[in-house]
Amino acid sequence: MKQGTRRSGGTKGVRQARSDRSREQILRAALDLALEHGYQGTTMAAVSTRSGLPVGSVYWHFKGKEQLFVALLEHCYEVWLEIHSGPEGVRRKLSRGITGLSGADPEHHTKEEALLKAAAVWALSRRLGGLDEDSEVRAAYLRMRAEMFKVDVERITESVPADVTERFPDMPTKLTVLSLAFTDGFYVHANSEVHLDLDFGEYADLAARALEGLVDDFARRAAEER
Amino acid sequence: MKQGTRRSGGTKGVRQARSDRSREQILRAALDLALEHGYQGTTMAAVSTRSGLPVGSVYWHFKGKEQLFVALLEHCYEVWLEIHSGPEGVRRKLSRGITGLSGADPEHHTKEEALLKAAAVWALSRRLGGLDEDSEVRAAYLRMRAEMFKVDVERITESVPADVTERFPDMPTKLTVLSLAFTDGFYVHANSEVHLDLDFGEYADLAARALEGLVDDFARRAAEER
DNA sequence: GTCTATATGAGGATAGAC
DNA sequence: GTCTATCCTCATATAGAC
Numbered sequence: 001m002k003q004g005t006r007r008s009g010g011t012k013g014v015r016q017a018r019s020d021r022s023r024e025q026i027l028r029a030a031l032d033l034a035l036e037h038g039y040q041g042t043t044m045a046a047v048s049t050r051s052g053l054p055v056g057s058v059y060w061h062f063k064g065k066e067q068l069f070v071a072l073l074e075h076c077y078e079v080w081l082e083i084h085s086g087p088e089g090v091r092r093k094l095s096r097g098i099t100g101l102s103g104a105d106p107e108h109h110t111k112e113e114a115l116l117k118a119a120a121v122w123a124l125s126r127r128l129g130g131l132d133e134d135s136e137v138r139a140a141y142l143r144m145r146a147e148m149f150k151v152d153v154e155r156i157t158e159s160v161p162a163d164v165t166e167r168f169p170d171m172p173t174k175l176t177v178l179s180l181a182f183t184d185g186f187y188v189h190a191n192s193e194v195h196l197d198l199d200f201g202e203y204a205d206l207a208a209r210a211l212e213g214l215v216d217d218f219a220r221r222a223a224e225e226r
Numbered sequence: 227m228k229q230g231t232r233r234s235g236g237t238k239g240v241r242q243a244r245s246d247r248s249r250e251q252i253l254r255a256a257l258d259l260a261l262e263h264g265y266q267g268t269t270m271a272a273v274s275t276r277s278g279l280p281v282g283s284v285y286w287h288f289k290g291k292e293q294l295f296v297a298l299l300e301h302c303y304e305v306w307l308e309i310h311s312g313p314e315g316v317r318r319k320l321s322r323g324i325t326g327l328s329g330a331d332p333e334h335h336t337k338e339e340a341l342l343k344a345a346a347v348w349a350l351s352r353r354l355g356g357l358d359e360d361s362e363v364r365a366a367y368l369r370m371r372a373e374m375f376k377v378d379v380e381r382i383t384e385s386v387p388a389d390v391t392e393r394f395p396d397m398p399t400k401l402t403v404l405s406l407a408f409t410d411g412f413y414v415h416a417n418s419e420v421h422l423d424l425d426f427g428e429y430a431d432l433a434a435r436a437l438e439g440l441v442d443d444f445a446r447r448a449a450e451e452r
Numbered sequence: 453g454t455c456t457a458t459a460t461g462a463g464g465a466t467a468g469a470c
Numbered sequence: 471g472t473c474t475a476t477c478c479t480c481a482t483a484t485a486g487a488c
Contacts, residue, residue: 019471038355040266043463054473055465061471065464121347121354125417128347129264129355142419174432177415177424181433184414185407191351193368198403206400206440207407213439214432245453269481280455285483287453 023061025051030072031111039069039122039131069137073119077144079112084151089159090179090215091208093152097183098204101190117187120145152176160215167222175211182207249287251277256298257337265295265348265357295363299345303370305338310377315385316405316441317434319378323409324430327416343413346371378402386441393448401437408433 029051033042048055062068100109123141124130131138157172255277259268274281288294326335349367350356357364383398390397
């Protein structure tokens with residue numbers, strides 16, 4: 001057994017336990033480093049140093065840098081799924097997404113969530129300094145992004161009045177896209193070191209108000225048609 | 227004279243003319259390559275090949291890769307300034323910004339504009355795979371971004387009703403930030419190769435409607451207070 | 453000013469002892 | 471499973487002839 005495959009079941013030997021711990025140490029180190037230096041900026045040597053394990057061990061657990069990051073993304077996605085359960089309206093979503101950028105809301109912004117946000121940028125096309133088209137990391141992230149989008153749509157659907165969704169079935173999808181665009185856009189701003197004086201809380205409110213206004217607009221139209 | 231300095235005036239010798247042409251060829255090659263492969267993906271060797279000039283020449287005209295890209299950004303910024311003159315409301319701005327993403331509006335989307343958009347991503351923090359904090363390219367871009375933001379605010383101010391700006395003086399700034407966030411957010415989406423079926427024209431309209439609703443909201447409030 | 457050959461350094465990955 | 475020494479590739483940059 002090697003690289004990624006784990007003992008299917010039964011008793012865990014002491015060696016196995018130690019191996020698992022090494023694996024986790026490596027992933028942990030990769031997570032920290034990736035948040036500090038990005039994908040390209042994270043070297044296998046650095047992962048080795050930070051994890052306290054030699055390079056050889058890293059390559060024993062993961063076939064290469066790509067596989068390491070795919071495993072890391074999978075871990076983060078699992079955490080994301082655990083956190084994001086239960087209904088959530090546009091307002092709350094925007095508030096979490098935008099306010100969280102200022103770092104003012106650390107308890108709701110885990111490292112894992114932060115990494116997924118960062119990965120969104122890594123996955124941008126090559127032209128933008130993103131990963132290669134055939135990168136496994138990129139492919140893995142895009143799969144997850146699609147899944148997360150679905151979850152978002154479902155949860156936003158629950159927050160939109162029934163008569164609106166009845167008349168405009170794709171409204172929740174549109175709202176999700178718009179609020180995602182908002183969040184991503186502010187994410188870019190927050191990481192551009194321009195306009196440091198932005199009050200993200202205020203903008204989250206403005207953004208929410210703008211989208212809620214849109215929903216009201218459609219609600220009015222739905223009501224008029226009766 | 228060397229590297230970036232140009233003859234101040236007077237008659238241009240034949241050698242000078244040829245040198246200028248070489249410089250332009252190099253910049254042109256860099257522009258094309260940067261749009262295809264990004265900053266990191268553009269190698270000096272490739273610039274040399276594409277421009278038809280040897281590596282040595284490239285390093286004669288520009289001290290290094292950073293200087294080359296700073297010069298490129300300056301060129302693009304000049305083009306941007308020429309294009310973006312005259313008033314422009316939020317709607318038109320969003321329409322240009324978002325619809326342009328689909329590539330459906332090529333005539334209004336020059337290579338230079340595209341490069342500035344790409345540079346916004348390059349300038350993201352190191353954690354996101356962006357340039358180093360002390361990168362000259364990054365610093366140059368951030369200066370330009372601040373300038374472009376100012377221009378945007380001025381032009382959006384002209385499109386907001388006078389009574390609103392009177393009562394809420396920072397409304398134009400907020401609108402600019404929101405519409406920039408929208409544009410940047412959709413830019414991320416457009417380059418993520420997810421939801422390829424997005425109708426950017428429709429979303430540009432929705433986004434514009436949402437922001438216009440916000441303005442109306444404030445206009446109502448301003449009116450009520452009289 | 454233009455060109456070729458080459459120095460330099462970084463990072464991903466492997467070999468093979470233990 | 472763990473560790474060390476080493477290889478390979480590739481990109482920036484320079485030296486120096488013309």
